[in-house]
Amino acid sequence: MTPIGKLVVVGVGLIGGSLALALRDKGLVAEVVGVGRGRRNLDEALRLAIIDRAEDDYARALAGAGVVLVATPVAQMPQVLARLAPLIEPQTIVTDGGSTKQDVIAAARAALGAKFGRFVPGHPIAGTEHTGAGAAFPELFRNRKVVLTPEPETDRAATATIRAMWEATGASVIDMPADRHDAILAAVSHLPHLLAFALVEELALRPDAAEYFRFAAGGFRDFTRIASSSPEMWRDIAVANRATLLEELRRYRGQVERLESLVAAGDGDGLFRMFATARDARNDWLARQA
Amino acid sequence: MTPIGKLVVVGVGLIGGSLALALRDKGLVAEVVGVGRGRRNLDEALRLAIIDRAEDDYARALAGAGVVLVATPVAQMPQVLARLAPLIEPQTIVTDGGSTKQDVIAAARAALGAKFGRFVPGHPIAGTEHTGAGAAFPELFRNRKVVLTPEPETDRAATATIRAMWEATGASVIDMPADRHDAILAAVSHLPHLLAFALVEELALRPDAAEYFRFAAGGFRDFTRIASSSPEMWRDIAVANRATLLEELRRYRGQVERLESLVAAGDGDGLFRMFATARDARNDWLARQA
Numbered sequence: 001m002t003p004i005g006k007l008v009v010v011g012v013g014l015i016g017g018s019l020a021l022a023l024r025d026k027g028l029v030a031e032v033v034g035v036g037r038g039r040r041n042l043d044e045a046l047r048l049a050i051i052d053r054a055e056d057d058y059a060r061a062l063a064g065a066g067v068v069l070v071a072t073p074v075a076q077m078p079q080v081l082a083r084l085a086p087l088i089e090p091q092t093i094v095t096d097g098g099s100t101k102q103d104v105i106a107a108a109r110a111a112l113g114a115k116f117g118r119f120v121p122g123h124p125i126a127g128t129e130h131t132g133a134g135a136a137f138p139e140l141f142r143n144r145k146v147v148l149t150p151e152p153e154t155d156r157a158a159t160a161t162i163r164a165m166w167e168a169t170g171a172s173v174i175d176m177p178a179d180r181h182d183a184i185l186a187a188v189s190h191l192p193h194l195l196a197f198a199l200v201e202e203l204a205l206r207p208d209a210a211e212y213f214r215f216a217a218g219g220f221r222d223f224t225r226i227a228s229s230s231p232e233m234w235r236d237i238a239v240a241n242r243a244t245l246l247e248e249l250r251r252y253r254g255q256v257e258r259l260e261s262l263v264a265a266g267d268g269d270g271l272f273r274m275f276a277t278a279r280d281a282r283n284d285w286l287a288r289q290a
Numbered sequence: 291m292t293p294i295g296k297l298v299v300v301g302v303g304l305i306g307g308s309l310a311l312a313l314r315d316k317g318l319v320a321e322v323v324g325v326g327r328g329r330r331n332l333d334e335a336l337r338l339a340i341i342d343r344a345e346d347d348y349a350r351a352l353a354g355a356g357v358v359l360v361a362t363p364v365a366q367m368p369q370v371l372a373r374l375a376p377l378i379e380p381q382t383i384v385t386d387g388g389s390t391k392q393d394v395i396a397a398a399r400a401a402l403g404a405k406f407g408r409f410v411p412g413h414p415i416a417g418t419e420h421t422g423a424g425a426a427f428p429e430l431f432r433n434r435k436v437v438l439t440p441e442p443e444t445d446r447a448a449t450a451t452i453r454a455m456w457e458a459t460g461a462s463v464i465d466m467p468a469d470r471h472d473a474i475l476a477a478v479s480h481l482p483h484l485l486a487f488a489l490v491e492e493l494a495l496r497p498d499a500a501e502y503f504r505f506a507a508g509g510f511r512d513f514t515r516i517a518s519s520s521p522e523m524w525r526d527i528a529v530a531n532r533a534t535l536l537e538e539l540r541r542y543r544g545q546v547e548r549l550e551s552l553v554a555a556g557d558g559d560g561l562f563r564m565f566a567t568a569r570d571a572r573n574d575w576l577a578r579q580a
Contacts, residue, residue, distance in 0.1 A: 075558075125507045145505065187493060188506040192513040194553075195485065197568040198545040203477060204571030213575045215435065216478040217415045219519075222512040223482040227572050229509075231565035235558050242553045249553060253546045255488040260539045263484075263532045268365075268525050275521035278487040281494030282517050285503045 001164035003028050005066035010035045010080050012045040015097040015124060016071030017136025020050050022169035025138045033061045036072075045133035062087035067165065071097040075236035077104050081111035081119075088115050093158040095120040099185060099233075101149045101178035103240040109151075117155045120162040121178065123147045123185070124171065129228040142170030149178035186244040191252060193234050194245070196227040291454035293318050295356035300325045300370050302335040305387040305414060306361030307426025310340050312459040315428045323351045326362075335423035352377035357455065361387040365526035367394050371401035371409075378405050383448040385410040389475060389523075391439045391468035393530040399441075407445045410452040411468060413437045413475070414461060419518040432460030439468035476534040481542060483524050484535070486517040 007023060009016040012034040023029045034042050034051035035058065042054035055061035062068065062084065070080050077098060084094060094112070098104045101121050108119045126144035128135060146166040150159045163173045203212050238245060262270045297313060299306040302324040313319045324332050324341035325348065332344035345351040352358065352374065360370050367388060374384060384402070388394045391411050398409040416434035418425060436456040440449045453463045493502050528535060552560045 125505060127508070144507065147505070184502055184505050188502050188510050192489065192510055194549050195489070195546075196513060197565045198549055199482065199485070199542065200568035200572050201564045202541060202545050204567055209571070212474055212478050213571075213578075215415060215437070215474050216575065217434065218417070219516045220478050220482055221576075222515045223486060224568075224572055225512045226509040227565075227568045228576070229565075229569065231562050231569055234565050235562040238553055238561050239556050239558050242556055246550060246553050249546060249550045251492060252489065253543060253550065255492050256485075256539060256543045256546055259484050259488055260536060260543065263528055263536050263539060266529050266532055268529050271528050272521050272525040274491045275487045275517075275519075275524050277494055278490035278514075278517045279519065279521055281499070281503075282490050282514055285506065286511075286518070288503075 001028060001161070001168050003030060004165065005029070006031045006033065006064050008033045008035060008061050008065045008068040009051065010068065010070045010084075011072035011076075012036050012042060012051060012133045012136075013071060013131055014127060014135040014140070016069055017045060017048075017050045017133045018126075018138060018140035019069055019071075019097075019124075019165075019169065021136055021138035022141060023165070024049075026168055028165075028168055033065075035061050041133050045136075048133060048136070050133055050136055058083050059087055062089070062092065065089065065092045067161070068092060068094045069097060070094065073230070073233045073236040074098040074100055074104060074240050078107040078111060081108050085112050085115060088112070088118055093118055093120060093155075093161055095122050095162045097122060097124055099123055099189070099237045100240040101147075101181045105149070105151060105178055116151075117153045118158055120154055120159050121149045121151070122162060122166070123149075123181065124166065125185075125189075126171070129225055131230045131233070139170070141166065144171050146171045146173045147181050148173060148175050149181050150175065151178075182241050183244050186241055186248045190237055190241055190245050191248040193226050193229060194238060194249070195252070196224050197234070200224050200227040291318060291451070291458050293320060294455065295319070296321045296323065296354050298323045298325060298351050298355045298358040299341065300358065300360045300374075301362035301366075302326050302332060302341060302423045302426075303361060303421055304417060304425040304430070306359055307335060307338075307340045307423045308416075308428060308430035309359055309361070309387075309414075309459065311426055311428035312431060313455070314339075316458055318455075318458055323355075325351050331423050338423060338426070340423055340426055348373050349377055352379070352382065355379065355382045357451070358382060358384045359387060360384065363520070363523045363526040364388040364390055364394060364530050368397040368401060371398050375402050375405060378402070378408055383408055383410060383445075383451055385412050385452045387412060387414055389413055389479070389527045390530040391437075391471045395439070395441060395468055406441075407443045408448055410444055410449050411439045411441070412452060412456070413439075413471065414456065415475075415479075416461070419515055421520045421523070429460070431456065434461050436461045436463045437471050438463060438465050439471050440465065441468075472531050473534050476531055476538045480527055480531055480535050481538040483516050483519060484528060484539070485542070486514050487524070490514050490517040
């Protein structure tokens with residue numbers, strides 16, 4: 001791809017920081033400017049050479065920018081996009097890393113007005129439970145998927161640039177309608193996160209929680225890994241994608257009720273069928289990943 | 291510990307095979323005899339030098355045995371214990387590796403009669419999602435916990451021998467009443483397994499399942515790892531521990547209903563509090579493990 005020139009990252013955390021590192025490693029950015037609320041995090045990003053410069057003035061940050069990645073929690077995006085709007089120059093492309101797309105697109109449409117076509121909505125499906133600049137690493141996107149959800153107005157050349165940018169990090173890039181993205185991610189990502197948080201919280205609030213945690217082992221550790229994720233980020237996702245997520249929660253409550261019926265009845269055959277279907281499906285999925 | 295002499299493993303899978311390998315590595319067994327339903331698995335155990343001899347005759351297997359480990363799925367234990375009962379010699383100690391303890395104790399009491407005192411109920415809290423002799427490895431129990439749930443009649447010297455046996459594998463051994471064991475494991479192990487199976491099964495049965503799985507990533511992989519576990523083993527555990535597990539499922543349904551209310555109301559503060567409590571509790575737990 002053609003080098004980006006100046007990359008501005010708003011929210012230099014796991015996603016934003018890792019993109020900057022990946023592009024720097026490939027020599028695809030001339031300068032990286034970090035913008036964010038937390039001075040301590042920006043200092044850490046400077047120390048780790050993730051960014052060349054921290055900037056709290058949006059105008060100075062955006063002057064001459066090639067690409068701006070907004071990688072804050074999604075609830076902050078309306079405000080961030082509103083601040084960016086008047087500063088988008090003819091060559092500037094704005095994209096994001098939000099885990100929900102319909103709400104971000106609506107916010108971008110409202111904030112950017114006639115410049116909405118310069119905004120390429122995106123979601124790198126990559127992450128760990130760790131947060132902040134210190135968690136960033138350049139290989140985060142390698143062999144991962146990035147979904148772009150361009151709208152009819154989205155500039156095609158801008159979309160092509162953002163696609164090439166993510167491909168340069170080692171990701172494969174897929175285009176998809178925003179509503180389909182939000183429906184799929186609700187089921188395979190947002191729901192599991194909420195379920196893991198809910199399991200750990202319930203245990204944590206028991207008076208004898210310590211004894212339960214004492215006997216928690218590897219199965220528990222992996223099942224709940226995502227319950228160590230950022231509460232702020234996941235609150236925003238849950239609220240942003242609430243209609244679809246609510247549908248997933250209802251379906252899943254149906255599954256818990258089915259488990260209750262099967263266990264109450266001691267229905268070993270029914271339980272075996274459910275477990276075997278799950279095991280086979282998961283193992284098929286794993287085999288396709290390999 | 292004093293070497294065991296002849297170790298008989300009924301069910302040479304992940305648990306039974308790993309115990310045999312760990313004790314062999316330490317020179318603590320003179321001979322390992324494998325008993326089991328599946329000839330192919332026993333042949334694999336022979337090939338991997340997990341056992342010295344496969345035996346389908348219980349009398350020949352048990353003659354002169356020091357320790358017998360029953361490591362089959364728990365539903366098979368009543369039948370296995372009934373076959374062992376007449377063959378228990380004065381020096382023979384029987385123990386098990388079942389994930390539920392009250393049902394196994396009841397089965398042992400019924401099957402062993404006057405010899406019930408020679409049975410030491412145990413549960414090594416270790417495992418992976420893999421099964422069979424081929425999954426066994428000698429380090430499985432290192433830094434793991436083994437719970438023993440001796441009853442008033444249980445021979446104290448026998449309990450001490452089984453404790454020393456597990457400690458020799460690198461595990462720490464804890465005594466606990468069987469009902470407390472079953473209550474704690476229902477919450478931190480049995481419930482998460484059922485929840486993971488239920489999540490994957492529901493996705494797998496959707497007409498467009500492939501598209502959902504295509505975008506499942508690392509969070510999904512870890513959350514559902516335990517859904518690759520043995521359907522047979524987990525069916526048996528769910529049925530064996532059904533009263534306690536049902537209570538856990540009811541509590542968890544309450545959590546799903548709370549999630550539905552919070553998401554439906556767009557209650558970001560309530561979601562944040564739940565997520566933050568979970569995140570903090572899990573991180574504290576991880577820090578204590580380190």
